[in-house]
Amino acid sequence: MCALPLFIPIGVTRLMVMGSYLAIFAMSWDMMSGHTGYISFGHPFLIGLAAYVTAILSNQGGFQPPHLVLPMYVTIPLGVVAAAGGGMLFFLPSMRARGPYFSLVSLAFLVLLHRLVMVIRPEFTGGDRGLVNLPSVVMGAIPNYYLSLGLMFVVAIGLWYVSRSNVGSVLKAIRMDEDVVEASGISTYRFKRFAFLLSAVTAGIGGAFYTHYLASLIPRRAFGMTFNLDIIIASVIGGMGTIVGPMFGGYFLTFILEYLRPYLYGQWRLFAYALLALFIVIYRPRGFHGIVQDGVKWFRMRRGEVYG
Amino acid sequence: MAKLLEAQGITKKFGGLVALNDLSFHVEEGEVLGLIGPNGSGKTTVFNIIMGDFSPDSGKILFKGEDITNLPTHQRVRMGIARTYQVPRPFKEMTIFEDVRISTVSPSIIGCLTEKVMVYDAVIKKILEDVGLGGRFSMYPHELTMGDLRRVELAKALATNPRMVLLDEIFAGLTVAEIEEIDKLLIQKREEEGLDFIVVSHDLKALAPLVDRVVVIHFGQFIAEGPFDQIVNDEKVKKAYLG
Numbered sequence: 001m002c003a004l005p006l007f008i009p010i011g012v013t014r015l016m017v018m019g020s021y022l023a024i025f026a027m028s029w030d031m032m033s034g035h036t037g038y039i040s041f042g043h044p045f046l047i048g049l050a051a052y053v054t055a056i057l058s059n060q061g062g063f064q065p066p067h068l069v070l071p072m073y074v075t076i077p078l079g080v081v082a083a084a085g086g087g088m089l090f091f092l093p094s095m096r097a098r099g100p101y102f103s104l105v106s107l108a109f110l111v112l113l114h115r116l117v118m119v120i121r122p123e124f125t126g127g128d129r130g131l132v133n134l135p136s137v138v139m140g141a142i143p144n145y146y147l148s149l150g151l152m153f154v155v156a157i158g159l160w161y162v163s164r165s166n167v168g169s170v171l172k173a174i175r176m177d178e179d180v181v182e183a184s185g186i187s188t189y190r191f192k193r194f195a196f197l198l199s200a201v202t203a204g205i206g207g208a209f210y211t212h213y214l215a216s217l218i219p220r221r222a223f224g225m226t227f228n229l230d231i232i233i234a235s236v237i238g239g240m241g242t243i244v245g246p247m248f249g250g251y252f253l254t255f256i257l258e259y260l261r262p263y264l265y266g267q268w269r270l271f272a273y274a275l276l277a278l279f280i281v282i283y284r285p286r287g288f289h290g291i292v293q294d295g296v297k298w299f300r301m302r303r304g305e306v307y308g
Numbered sequence: 309m310a311k312l313l314e315a316q317g318i319t320k321k322f323g324g325l326v327a328l329n330d331l332s333f334h335v336e337e338g339e340v341l342g343l344i345g346p347n348g349s350g351k352t353t354v355f356n357i358i359m360g361d362f363s364p365d366s367g368k369i370l371f372k373g374e375d376i377t378n379l380p381t382h383q384r385v386r387m388g389i390a391r392t393y394q395v396p397r398p399f400k401e402m403t404i405f406e407d408v409r410i411s412t413v414s415p416s417i418i419g420c421l422t423e424k425v426m427v428y429d430a431v432i433k434k435i436l437e438d439v440g441l442g443g444r445f446s447m448y449p450h451e452l453t454m455g456d457l458r459r460v461e462l463a464k465a466l467a468t469n470p471r472m473v474l475l476d477e478i479f480a481g482l483t484v485a486e487i488e489e490i491d492k493l494l495i496q497k498r499e500e501e502g503l504d505f506i507v508v509s510h511d512l513k514a515l516a517p518l519v520d521r522v523v524v525i526h527f528g529q530f531i532a533e534g535p536f537d538q539i540v541n542d543e544k545v546k547k548a549y550l551g
Contacts, residue, residue: 166413166420173410176399183359184411185385185468194417 002149005142013141015258016251017213020148023250024155024206026234027243031159032087032199033232034240035168036192037175038094042106043231045113046200047207048222049086050079052117054208055131055217056124072137072212080204087200091193098178114223130218137212144213151209152247155202160243162198171195172241226270233277239289248288311370312337312472312504313358313389318367320353320528327353328364328528335472340498340505342519342536344512346549350528351508352394355474358506359391360384372471386415388471392461392478394508398449404460405445408432411467432467438497439463440489455482462490466497472504479514487514494518512540524548 005013025047033040057068057075070078086109093105117125125131138147162168170191173181182188211217221227230253238249253273260269284291314334320327328350335341343351357364360381369377376384399407412428414420436445439459449457458478465473475494479487491514497503509515515522515536522539524531526548532539539545 162421166409166423167417169406169410170413170420173399173402176401177397179361179381180393180397180399180464181410182381183385183391184464185382185390186410186413186415187380187382189380190415190417 019251019254020152026246028202035171040106042110046203050083050204050207051211054079079208083204239287245289314370342522390465390470391474394476396457
């Protein structure tokens, strides 16, 4: 994968970058929602927090005096810290609101931040038009390819390790029956808090680097339904609660959206992939990860290795 | 003998309904207590309050002499109280082995991240064999009968390494042979590991060989207590059951 840019056209390299970031967001969503069952409709809130903090503080074309413009190696960690704080804000309602109620509260957070950047100090946030000409961490498609891929692998390996450990088992048990986990002598409070924090930190890492890659931050995009649903759908069609599934889902979604472009006109493209997502959710709720698992099982049964 | 668990004047109201009314009872160390009463008399509510699923409107719960009324559920479990649910609540997408393993994991995040997944495998296998589920470790809950699901409940409770287990209708829907098996297991656990039990059951026959003492409640109120034989012949108890 490291040598890939040598063989693929530059356009595909750019797609890989987009795929890597969507994969990070999908895995981050999976850590919180796919594992614990607290389905968040407000993940862009966490991503947006990190993006705005790093964008505002590092924006040379902005209205702040030059001595307040900070280098990115300061602003990106600050953005991640902001996202972590946002994750803890998410955690508060999760102690009281479960199921669809949590989803609604998480959506409210997203709307709140969207409105907030419109009304407070538009000279800093850019208001409705957002921020442009942000500094880039690295220039060009190929360096960005390595940067995004590196980030993606770090996030993937970290989250995958947690998911495979007993922490992952406990989180999945919380998804199935939270009260019973508590009655097993485990503080569900503590494990949820950890999952939310980890999810927020990874969302922050993705959000901060992504906004510098795009060199712009447009609130209509960042807080729009399309981006929000892309994250959730990538995670769901990949296979919730598996980390590897959402990672694959991130790339899959990016590529299928691009390659449908010549065949389907405008909104039909979005319609087609929404339809695909719907079918997978209804008929294969465990996503691609589940399909692969079932396939392997079927293959082994055919070879007579496993019975039942 | 010292009191292991003590309920002092527990009152719990749900809206206008008084589920428990100034109920007091205790369990002595080394004792098995039966808790009986007609349908809707508040037996499961007693368990929910002991476990901390909700807090009583007034009254106190003491365990090993400590006031646990305001402790969260998981801390009570760590102190040594475990329960089974009347309607089994297995984790639906886990094998029964994975299910029981949740009861053995470390309480801390760091512990959970670093401990080997296999640490307690032998312990879990032993418990599952004890309750009569040997050789069915990798089955999912939907493949099991109600009787087996109740065994899983029991295995989960035992895997928390309890001092005392609250058994909610553990015999319901089991065959006579199965009831005998569970009775035997509980008596063995009591003798070997010194576990205490509170047993809620409609099946008084299943209780008979197990319990030292029975507490009867009716409409959330204490009616009678005493040895099993005495209780089943008590006039007030008969009246409560037969109306």
